Amino acid sequence: RLSMGEKIDRPEQVGGYPEVVSGPAPRDTDHDGMPDDWEIAHGFGLTDAGDAIGDADGDGYTNLEEYLQSLVDEGLTPRPEVRGISIDRPGGPFTVRSEASQLPIVRVGGDQRSFYAHAWFQDEVRLEVSTRSAGRVDSVYPPRIQDRVKVSGTGIELYVAEEGARVFDQGANGNRLFAFFDSYPQDSLQLDDDNVIDAGRYGIVGNRDNVTHKLQAALDAAAKVPGGVVFIPSGDLEIDTVRVPTGVMLYLAVSSVLYSSGKSTDGAMILFDGVENAGLSGPGVIDGRGDEGLPSAAAVAVRNARSIVLKDLMVRNPSGPGIEITDSRNVKISRSKILAVGERQGIGGLHFNRCESVICERSFISGTGIGISIQASGSGGAVGRTRAISVHETTVLSTGLGISIGPHSDQPIQDVVVRDSDLICSGQGISIAARHGAGGIEDVVFKDLTLDVRPVAGDPETGRPFCVLNRSEGPLRHVLFERVRANAWATSDIAGSSSWPIEDVRFWGVELTAGDIARSDPQPLFRLRQVRRPQ
Known part of the structure; x- marks a missing residue:
């Protein structure tokens, strides 16, 4: 009753019916009442409907009841501590756990030993990374991400408090896991917006x-x-x-x-x-x-x-380039992932041609060819040159070149900056090579990088961390490598031509760890030809 002594017989008297917000049903592959995302986060199978009536934690409540309770606990928007991204055909030699959650893993990059996991998290989370096969996880990098890390059994225990990629190695010639963590987006989409x-x-x-x-x-x-x-x-x-x-x-x-x-x-x-x-x-x-x-x-x-x-893109299993940018201005790529699955050659990667003011940040790029390609090939289009390209806080995995600037420079390539990133590649690391055209390459900076380059078996020309080459009809000048840590299995070539020598190439604070290059028949770390003012 109201305070006036009247009987309540109309909803309007008490404010009307509440607004109930609806949305699309979450994906549930096995139709067991538990969404795929929730099952992945809690280590259940996506094709086993019987796990709904199981009791994983032995508390007397079925797994389905646990899920329904989580809806109440989280106000109809369940957000576990860590939520794994759904990955097709999961599997791999690593196990990644956070409390009761296990993240799916998929093989990427085409080199048979690289694997990937990805999750959303909130606040600080505790993870355990271990191996399912012989061997142990013996390192994690990059060191610039300040996690609390300790060795635990055959794996590593760490507390994740910031976004970015962690790379876990199972020994020098073992498997490698790339685990990428993103914080939950703050700006959620409202379906009832006009x-x-x-x-x-x-x-x-x-x-x-x-x-x-x-x-x-x-x-x-x-x-x-x-x-x-x-x-x-x-x-x-x-x-x-x-x-x-x-x-x-x-x-x-x-x-x-x-x-x-x-x-x-x-x-x-x-x-x-x-x-x-x-x-x-x-x-x-x-x-x-x-x-x-x-x-x-x-x-x-x-x-x-x-x-x-x-x-926040997840490009999986592309049949060609992952992302391709041509004749465009003011493009921003953020927190995006390109997963080259399988062994098909020349797929995945990020490709720029005749672009201006492009940013790629906090992303993971894998490919079975070139990881990131920057060119100024051909003519015409709205831009006509390549300028102001920035890549930072990005991990690149490739079975070919890590980053390639050139070889086509029909138009100028200028002002390229790559910093705070990690390159893991087979073949060669960084190539700045003007082989064709007269546009030239100028003002290129690589700063605060980790470069892990491995040779291809039977190919003595691979395993080269740096190649700066000018065979074109235009200039190649003002190139800086600063605070780069790399390994070297072959001599880095820095070579211009008699008509167009390379001008002003600098290596400041570069640390090189020699591989086979330092064994029988030692070779130099660098070979410089037709270079002016090297440092």
């Missing part, structure tokens, strides 16, 4: 149907709304090529997967072409099905565009 279009309204459901035309219709509709966002709910979908219009953000839910149909047009799955102020955001997955022999296509391509944001 500018957000739920792709489910266009008949898009996660049953692996080809939704190219439906998704394009949703994107075109969002272009008519200021600040339009298209939200892709959880589930497996398939696309040919979709084009993101000007002013639109495409957002992938945590358990959504966009698979390539193998019929991509214009050489890309998701394309930004001639647009501006647009973006693509995860944490959902873009899967190119590269190990299934599909035609080569970039997972994401940005062409003749400006002011593009690519954030």
Whole structure:
């Protein structure tokens, strides 16, 4: 009753019905009532519906009841201490645990011994990393990330308090684990906002149907709304090529997967072409099905565009380049991951050509060719040169070159900065090579790097940490390597030509650890030819 003595018989008398916010159902592969993300985080199988009635912690409550209780405990938005990213075909020689959670692991990079795990976390978390096979985890780097680390059994125990990649080694010639941690995003998407279009309204459901035309219709509709966002709910979908219009953000839910149909047009799955102020955001997955022999296509391509944001992407198993940026300005790539799965050559990686003002930060880039390629090849387009490229706090894993600047420099390549990053590669580490064109390469800085380069068996020219080469008709000058720690299995070449010598190349505070280069028939660490003012 009210204080006035009246009977309550209408909801309006007590404020009306509460607003109930709905959303897409989370992905549940085995239909056992427990979402995939929750099962992965707690070490359950995604294809075993019977684990719902199990009691993993022996407290008398089933696993399904534990999940339902977590909804109440977390206010309908469950956020465990560490939430693993769903990875297709998981498996590997490492185990990563946080309390009761176990993270999935997948082999990446094509070298047979590199593995990857990824998780979201909040606050400080305690992790245990150990091996499933013989041997032990005997090191973790980079040292600049200040974790509390101690040896525990056959593994390592550490407390993670900041974002970034940790690399765990199982001995000099053993396996290697890249574990990437991101803090939970602070800006969550609200489906009831006027500018957000739920792709489910266009008949898009996660049953692996080809939704190219439906998704394009949703994107075109969002272009008519200021600040339009298209939200892709959880589930497996398939696309040919979709084009993101000007002013639109495409957002992938945590358990959504966009698979390539193998019929991509214009050489890309998701394309930004001639647009501006647009973006693509995860944490959902873009899967190119590269190990299934599909035609080569970039997972994401940005062409003749400006002011593009690519954030929290998970590109998995691409059939061509992971991310390709051409003739574009003001592009930012943040907290994104490119996982080259399988042994197909020349896939993955991050590729720039004739771009200006591009940033790649806090990302993981893997490829079975070049990790990061920076060129100024060809002519025409909106930009016509490559300038102001910044890569920082990024880990690069490749079975070819780690970072390549050149060899095509038809137009100038200027102002490239790579810092606070880690390169792990087979073949060669860093190549600045102008072999073609007259544009030249100028003002390049590599600072505060760890460079782990390994030779390819039977190829004496591999294992080279640095190559600076000018065979073009333009200048190559003002190159700085500062505070770089690297190993060397072959002599680093610094060589210009008689008509265009290299000018002003500096190695400041560089530490080199010699491999086979220091054994029988020792070779020099550096070979300099036609170089002016080296330091």
